[in-house]
Structures are given as C-alpha cells and as structure tokens.
Amino acid sequence: MPRRRNAPAAQAAQASPLAEKGAAAERAFLAGYDAARFPRPSLAVDVALLTVDERRLRVLLAQRTEHPHRGRWGLLGGFVGFDESIDAAATRVLKTKGGHSGVFLEQLYTFGAPGRDPRTRVISVAHYALVHPEKLAQPAPKGLALQWADVQVSWAGERGGPAAALIDGRSQALAFDHAEMLGLVVQRLRGKLNYAPIGFELLPLDFTLFDLQKVHEAILGRALNKDSFRRRMLASGLLAATGRKETAVGHRPAELFRFKRQTGR
Amino acid sequence: MPRRRNAPAAQAAQASPLAEKGAAAERAFLAGYDAARFPRPSLAVDVALLTVDERRLRVLLAQRTEHPHRGRWGLLGGFVGFDESIDAAATRVLKTKGGHSGVFLEQLYTFGAPGRDPRTRVISVAHYALVHPEKLAQPAPKGLALQWADVQVSWAGERGGPAAALIDGRSQALAFDHAEMLGLVVQRLRGKLNYAPIGFELLPLDFTLFDLQKVHEAILGRALNKDSFRRRMLASGLLAATGRKETAVGHRPAELFRFKRQTGR
DNA sequence: AAAATAGTGTCTATGAGACACTATAGT
DNA sequence: ACTATAGTGTCTCATAGACACTATTTT
Numbered sequence: 001m002p003r004r005r006n007a008p009a010a011q012a013a014q015a016s017p018l019a020e021k022g023a024a025a026e027r028a029f030l031a032g033y034d035a036a037r038f039p040r041p042s043l044a045v046d047v048a049l050l051t052v053d054e055r056r057l058r059v060l061l062a063q064r065t066e067h068p069h070r071g072r073w074g075l076l077g078g079f080v081g082f083d084e085s086i087d088a089a090a091t092r093v094l095k096t097k098g099g100h101s102g103v104f105l106e107q108l109y110t111f112g113a114p115g116r117d118p119r120t121r122v123i124s125v126a127h128y129a130l131v132h133p134e135k136l137a138q139p140a141p142k143g144l145a146l147q148w149a150d151v152q153v154s155w156a157g158e159r160g161g162p163a164a165a166l167i168d169g170r171s172q173a174l175a176f177d178h179a180e181m182l183g184l185v186v187q188r189l190r191g192k193l194n195y196a197p198i199g200f201e202l203l204p205l206d207f208t209l210f211d212l213q214k215v216h217e218a219i220l221g222r223a224l225n226k227d228s229f230r231r232r233m234l235a236s237g238l239l240a241a242t243g244r245k246e247t248a249v250g251h252r253p254a255e256l257f258r259f260k261r262q263t264g265r
Numbered sequence: 266m267p268r269r270r271n272a273p274a275a276q277a278a279q280a281s282p283l284a285e286k287g288a289a290a291e292r293a294f295l296a297g298y299d300a301a302r303f304p305r306p307s308l309a310v311d312v313a314l315l316t317v318d319e320r321r322l323r324v325l326l327a328q329r330t331e332h333p334h335r336g337r338w339g340l341l342g343g344f345v346g347f348d349e350s351i352d353a354a355a356t357r358v359l360k361t362k363g364g365h366s367g368v369f370l371e372q373l374y375t376f377g378a379p380g381r382d383p384r385t386r387v388i389s390v391a392h393y394a395l396v397h398p399e400k401l402a403q404p405a406p407k408g409l410a411l412q413w414a415d416v417q418v419s420w421a422g423e424r425g426g427p428a429a430a431l432i433d434g435r436s437q438a439l440a441f442d443h444a445e446m447l448g449l450v451v452q453r454l455r456g457k458l459n460y461a462p463i464g465f466e467l468l469p470l471d472f473t474l475f476d477l478q479k480v481h482e483a484i485l486g487r488a489l490n491k492d493s494f495r496r497r498m499l500a501s502g503l504l505a506a507t508g509r510k511e512t513a514v515g516h517r518p519a520e521l522f523r524f525k526r527q528t529g530r
Numbered sequence: 531a532a533a534a535t536a537g538t539g540t541c542t543a544t545g546a547g548a549c550a551c552t553a554t555a556g557t
Numbered sequence: 558a559c560t561a562t563a564g565t566g567t568c569t570c571a572t573a574g575a576c577a578c579t580a581t582t583t584t
Binding site for chain 3: 473474475489491492495514515516517519520
C-alpha cells in the first residue's frame with residue numbers, strides 16, 4: 001500500500017507571499033486546536049494469523065486472560081498506540097501476542113459497530129497474516145495461551161459470511177465479532193488467490209507443485225484439477241525449478257520449486 | 266458486510282451457575298472501566314463519490330473552508346460521532362457534504378499514518394460511492410463549494426499508485442493523503458469489475474450495451490472488444506431486455522436493458 | 531446517399547478439464 | 558511385484574478476440 005507522511009507541510013515550505021499568509025493562518029489554527037473537544041473511540045487492531053497444515057486451513061487463537069470475554073478464544077488483538085501507525089501496531093501485536101514476525105501481513109477491513117466491544121466504543125482494523133507450517137515450531141511467548149484452530153466456513157465460493165474455529169473438532173464461540181472477521185479473511189483469500197501469488201506465503205522455501213495445490217485447495221475449500229493446476233502454475237512464470245527432488249516419500253519424488261519473486265518486490 | 270451488535274451479551278443471558286459467576290465478574294470489570302486512561306486518535310471517514318460521464322471517470326471534490334489545507338480540494342470527509350457506526354458516518358457525510366443519498370457506498374481502506382493530519386492523530390476510513398450522471402443534477406447543499414474533477418491515473422492495469430484530480434484540465438493538489446485514497450479507489454474498481462456487477466451503479470435504470478461498455482472502458486482506462494463485451498454481458502444473466510429502443514440518436518437505435526437484481530439483494 | 535452505431539455469423543487462438551499413459555521412488 | 562504419486566501427451570469444450578457483413582436510424 002502507498003503511504004505518505006505529512007506531504008502537505010513539505011509543500012507549504014516553498015511559499016509565495018499569498019501562500020505564506022495562508023500557512024501562517026494554518027499554523028495559528030493548529031496551535032489553538034484542542035484535540036480533546038470531542039469524545040473519541042478507541043482504536044485497536046486484530047490479526048488473523050493463518051497457515052495451511054495437513055491440507056487444513058488453520059488460524060492462531062489466543063485465550064483472553066482479561067475481561068471482556070475472559071476465557072474465550074479470539075484473534076490476536078491490541079490497542080494502537082497514539083503515535084503508532086496502524087501497520088506498526090499490527091506487526092507488534094503479531095510479534096508480542098503471537099510470537100511471529102517477518103511474515104506476510106495485510107489490512108483487511110475496519111469494524112466499528114457501536115456495541116461491538118462492551119467496554120467503550122472500540123474501532124478495530126482487522127488484518128490477516130500468512131505463515132508456513134515450518135515456522136510453526138516457534139515457542140509461544142511465555143504466559144500466553146495460544147492454540148491453532150481449524151477454520152470452517154459454511155458457504156461455498158466467495159459468497160461470504162462468518163467462519164467457525166474448531167479446536168479438537170469442537171466449534172468455539174469467538175470473542176467480539178471475530179467470527180465475522182475470520183469469514184471475511186477466507187473470502188478475501190479466495191478472491192486474491194485468482195490473481196495474486198498468495199499461496200507461496202503459506203509454503204516453505206522449497207515445495208512441490210502438489211504442495212502448492214494442497215494449499216490452494218485448503219483455501220478454496222474444493223478439489224482442483226491436477227493437470228490444469230500444473231499448467232497454470234508453470235505458465236505463470238512465478239516458479240523457479242531447483243533441480244532437486246523430494247526424498248523419502250514412498251513414491252516417485254516430485255521436483256522442488258521456489259517462488260520467483262517479482263522484480264522490485 | 267456482515268455486522269453484529271453485542272451478540273456476546275445476548276449469549277451471557279442464558280447462564281449456567283459457572284457462567285453466571287463469570288458474567289458477574291465481567292459486569293464488575295466493565296463498571297470500573299475507564300475509557301479515558303489512554304490517549305485516543307480521532308476517527309474520520311472520507312468518501313470518494315465517483316461517476317462516469319462522457320466516457321470520463323470523475324470524482325466529486327469539496328473545497329476545504331477550514332484549516333488545515335484551507336482552500337484545497339479534497340474528498341468528502343467528516344468525523345465519526347461517538348455513538349455512530351462507520352457506515353452511518355459515511356452515509357451522513359455523503360448526504361450532508363455531497364448532497365447524495367441512496368447510492369452504492371462501500372468501505373475501502375483505513376489510513377492511519379501518524380502525521381497524515383497536522384491537527385492531531387486522525388484515522389480515516391476511506392470509502393467510495395458510485396452514482397449515475399442522471400442523478401448529478403441535484404443541487405449542492407448550499408454554502409458548499411463542490412466540483413466534479415476528472416480522475417487520472419499514471420499507471421496501467423491494477424498496479425496501483427496515487428491518482429490525480431483535474432479541474433478544467435489542471436491537476437489539483439489534494440488535501441491530506443486523498444490522492445492515495447483516490448488511486449486505491451481506481452485500483453479496487455478495476456479489480457471488482459471482473460467479478461461484481463459494479464458497472465450498473467454508474468448507469469441510469471435503462472441503458473444500452475454500448476453505454477455499459479463505455480463505463481467499463483472509463484474505469485479500466487482502455488478500450489474493450491465490442492463483440493466479446495456484448496457476449497459476456499448477455500451471457501452473465503444480469504441483463505433484462507426491456508424491448509424498447511433508444512430514440513433520436515442519429516444512427517440505428519440500440520435496445521435498452523435493465524439490470525436484473527440478484528435474488529435477495 | 532452518407533454517417534454512425536447496432537447487431538449477427540464465423541474463424542482462430544487460448545486455456546481448462548478429462549483421460550490415458552509412462553516414470554520412479556519406497557516397501 | 559506392488560503401491561502411490563510425478564509428469565507428459567492429446568482430445569474436447571468454452572470463451573475471447575478479430576473480422577466481415579448486414580440492419581436501421583438521423584441528417
């Protein structure tokens with residue numbers, strides 16, 4: 001996403017006399033601005049960290065240790081600091097509450113219905129992050145109850161709706177509106193899979209074409225045609241053959257590929 | 266978008282003894298919660314109202330009458346009330362500052378870089394709205410300087426980047442990060458055109474296939490194949506033939522169609 | 531008649547799905 | 558030898574683009 005800081009201030013610097021008068025007026029206005037005049041909602045971020053393991057789409061949940069919804073499972077969440085960007089807050093929450101960093105992370109949607117948090121008005125900017133299961137071995141930050149849950153949606157295609165999270169096969173009532181957030185994540189992923197190289201974020205450095213297909217199938221919730229999938233992926237130009245093969249697999253070993261990063265990414 | 270209010274409170278009502286104890290503790294916690302402990306950013310919405318007129322994609326701009334960026338053109342914006350949902354705020358801003366209601370309106374992305382507003386920390390939830398040019402005749406709310414500007418992007422396809430707004434052919438420096446917002450709107454529209462019936466929002470009730478094609482071309486920024494476009498649209502099942510034809514057009518009149526709304530929408 | 535767009539028919543290129551077949555590892 | 562998956566070749570079908578042609582209105 002493009003982002004810019006305070007560009008207008010930089011433009012005001014190169015001032016004509018008229019512009020200088022306006023700039024002075026603006027400085028005076030800003031000096032007298034009282035930010036506390038209006039009551040303001042609190043701002044939070046929530047992060048759905050996803051992986052695909054054993055053909056299943058899974059999400060990392062944290063058990064809430066505080067009210068509200070104490071004891072309930074929910075996405076990784078936290079408040080945004082006053083001088084902290086939204087991206088930075090999401091990155092920090094993922095690291096300190098989920099123990100992961102350096103993974104794909106993207107903003108999803110902002111939830112702000114009054115009453116979604118019983119404490120006070122809280123706006124939450126929902127994010128999703130993707131990690132491959134090899135990285136899962138990392139120990140959870142100590143003192144945190146974390147658990148990977150299966151993601152299950154009751155709708156097909158990209159229709160949308162809430163998603164359920166299953167721990168040991170049992171559906172969990174999630175905190176706040178996190179079931180809606182999770183459903184929206186699945187919907188976004190399914191849409192994005194058609195045009196963005198998103199599957200690679202859920203795989204280790206080296207992977208086989210079948211591995212990649214299993215990731216796609218887990219996200220889409222349906223089986224894909226093997227032949228067509230192979231051709232599409234090889235034709236995409238995003239795969240670099242390593243020349244090496246799987247070992248110890250009980251059948252003919254498949255070739256290992258790597259993701260060929262786009263130029264300038 | 267799915268939305269839910271305070272569902273957890275409803276669930277707490279059907280209480281087992283253990284759950285009742287937890288609910289009591291939660292009520293006690295909430296009674297003692299002080300929302301003012303942490304400094305909080307202000308929350309705003311911005312709305313890019315778009316139309317397609319004479320094959321050009323256009324956006325409604327408002328001239329700022331107050332600091333900061335007084336005199337500059339920007340999207341329609343305003344603060345979110347403490348008890349107001351984000352959607353409601355966007356609808357209200359579109360109505361009171363842009364004079365339009367009953368149009369397609371959707372959340373886009375949330376901008377929250379520190380310093381994007383010189384007053385104080387302001388988070389803005391960017392939206393976009395679509396209206397057809399027949400509705401444009403509505404008079405602007407009095408006292409507001411509003412102006413339709415041409416939207417111009419310097420990038421092709423869905424690559425993304427900021428967009429420029431042109432009034433009388435001259436590019437305007439937009440307030441805040443509104444050039445980024447506008448660019449993101451175009452990117453989103455181009456993507457959405459492939460799978461969502463978005464073009465109809467920019468057309469009057471009755472329209473010809475060529476009208477629809479012109480809308481698509483304005484959004485995509487490139488010419489489309491006539492034959493293929495016709496076939497695709499007729500095959501989509503979204504068009505209802507009216508049996509009537511254009512009149513007074515200086516050439517063979519085309520048949521008028523209507524948008525066949527999806528069941529349940 | 532000229533101009534301009536509407537609308538139809540047909541050919542070709544491309545990509546997905548289906549299916550059959552061969553290849554190569556572990557057991 | 559058997560099993561399981563890898564990987565190739567070929568056929569069919571659906572769809573997009575290109576192009577040619579006819580149709581129908583106003584000026």
